[in-house]
Amino acid sequence: xxxxxxxxxxxxxxxxxxxxxxxxxxxxxxxxxxxxxxxxxxxxxxxxxxxxxxxxxxxxxxxxxxxxxxxxxxxxxxxxxxxxxxxxxxxxxxxxxxxxxxxxxxxxxxxxxxxx
Amino acid sequence: xxxxxxxxxxxxxxxxxxxxxxxxxxxxxxxxxxxxxxxxxxxxxxxxxxxxxxxxxxxxxxxxxxxxxxxxxxxxxxxxxxxxxxxxxxxxxxxxxxxxxxxxxxxxxxxxxx
Numbered sequence: 741x742x743x744x745x746x747x748x749x750x751x752x753x754x755x756x757x758x759x760x761x762x763x764x765x766x767x768x769x770x771x772x773x774x775x776x777x778x779x780x781x782x783x784x785x786x787x788x789x790x791x792x793x794x795x796x797x798x799x800x801x802x803x804x805x806x807x808x809x810x811x812x813x814x815x816x817x818x819x820x821x822x823x824x825x826x827x828x829x830x831x832x833x834x835x836x837x838x839x840x841x842x843x844x845x846x847x848x849x850x851x852x853x854x855x856x
Numbered sequence: 857x858x859x860x861x862x863x864x865x866x867x868x869x870x871x872x873x874x875x876x877x878x879x880x881x882x883x884x885x886x887x888x889x890x891x892x893x894x895x896x897x898x899x900x901x902x903x904x905x906x907x908x909x910x911x912x913x914x915x916x917x918x919x920x921x922x923x924x925x926x927x928x929x930x931x932x933x934x935x936x937x938x939x940x941x942x943x944x945x946x947x948x949x950x951x952x953x954x955x956x957x958x959x960x961x962x963x964x965x966x967x968x969x970x
Contacts, residue, residue, distance in 0.1 A: 744899065773957070782860070783946065783960035796957065831900065845958065847892070847900035 742766070744848035746832050752854045758820040761851045765814070765834030771795075772815050773835075773845060774807060778828040786830075789815060822855045829853070858883040858949050862961035869937055870969050877932040877964045879921075879947030889930040890948040890958070891921055900946065906930065917941065942968045 745764045753759050765772045774786040786805070787797040791812035800807070804823070809815040819826050829852050833845040859882045869875045881887060891903040904915025911923040921932045930947060944965050948958040 775958075775960075780865075780962065782962045783948075783958075785957050785959070788957065833900075844890075844902055844905065846902075849897070849899035 744832055744834050744846050746830075746848040746851050748851060749849065750852045750854075752856060753822055755824055755855055756821045758818065759822055759853060761817045761819075761830050761832075761853070763815045763817070763832030763848060765832070766836075766846055769834035769836050769846075770812070771835040771837075771843075771845075772809060773833040774815070774817055775831040775833065776828050777831065777850075778825075783831060786817075819853075822853075824855050827853055827855045858887060858951055858959040860947050860949055860959055860961035862947055862964050864964050865962065866965045866967070868967045868969055871939055872936045874935050875933065875937050875941075875966065877945050877947075877966065879930045879932065879961060881928050881930065881947075881949045881959075883928075883949060883951060885951050887949045887951050889921075889923060890950070891915065891919070891930070891932050892946045892948060892960075893943050894946065894963075895943045903932070903945070937966075937968050939968050939970060942966060 747762045770791050772789040775783050777783040785799040788795045789809045792809050806818045829850040831850045833847045835843050835845045837843050861880045889906040892900040893903050894900050904913050906913045906923045914920045919934050944963050946963050947961040950958050
């Protein structure tokens with residue numbers, strides 16, 4: 741069974757450009773999460789989809805970030821325009837059951853974004 | 857809200873020596889506790905988790921952790937490390953009132969020295 745896959749693995753873009761990150765969750769997982777780790781800091785929650793609906797987007801830093809999950813399958817996270825502080829590793833995770841905190845989430849390998 | 861503290865950012869240890877990676881958390885509600893590991897160029901992989909029951913939890917690759925409610929800690933231990941344990945380790949908590957959202961620590965980079 742394929743795990744959570746993310747594309748690209750690395751991306752280097754200039755300040756002001758647009759970048760789109762993609763996440764393919766494990767097949768059948770309704771819950772999809774985006775997290776971000778800025779260098780040296782903790783991994784922080786960005787948002788949570790249940791199927792195609794945004795369940796919680798309280799962690800999205802600002803309106804330059806747009807996440808979508810059309811059809812409830814893969815998800816994209818677009819940053820437009822990118823700023824230097826957006827650099828970091830973006831993780832995607834998925835889980836089958838929306839539990840009450842006790843459900844394991846499966847993570848992808850992350851996309852390392854560098855804005856120069 | 858929940859928060860996690862991993863005091864040790866880097867831990868070097870010789871091969872076959874024991875190791876303990878510290879994790880403390882803060883929460884006003886009951887929590888579930890997790891340790892994830894990230895090997896080089898790979899995603900986060902679950903090592904072990906505490907949901908309820910026995911406070912000593914055993915995970916993969918010989919790791920174990922003990923939940924201590926009075927000290928709000930969930931330290932990770934291994935009696936004898938191998939070169940292959942070199943990785944970054946993340947402690948995380950979630951709570952019944954925050955769905956599946958995880959709160960992570962800043963990570964501990966474990967380097968096993970031959």
